[in-house]
Amino acid sequence: MLFTTKEAAAYLRLATPTLERFRLTGNGPAFCKMGDKAVRYREADLDDWVASRLRKSTSDQGEA
Numbered sequence: 001m002l003f004t005t006k007e008a009a010a011y012l013r014l015a016t017p018t019l020e021r022f023r024l025t026g027n028g029p030a031f032c033k034m035g036d037k038a039v040r041y042r043e044a045d046l047d048d049w050v051a052s053r054l055r056k057s058t059s060d061q062g063e064a
Contacts, residue, residue, distance in 0.1 A: 001043050002032070008041035012050070 003011060008029070009019040022028025023039070029049030032040045 002040040003043065003046070005039055005041070008046055011043070011046055 005019055005023075006016050009016040012019065012029075019028060023031060029041060030045040032042070034040050
């Protein structure tokens, strides 16, 4: 299933501008460019991105 930016943001419970900013900075989930303006997100990529952000404590910086 492919999500629009708005749908992906809702799925992640983020504001749409936050997800757009993550896309610009490279800090967000993988996405597909479907043309000049169309961007889509795969559900699996959204889930993988969430999983990569899991931490066990506030001092845990994640894997390098």
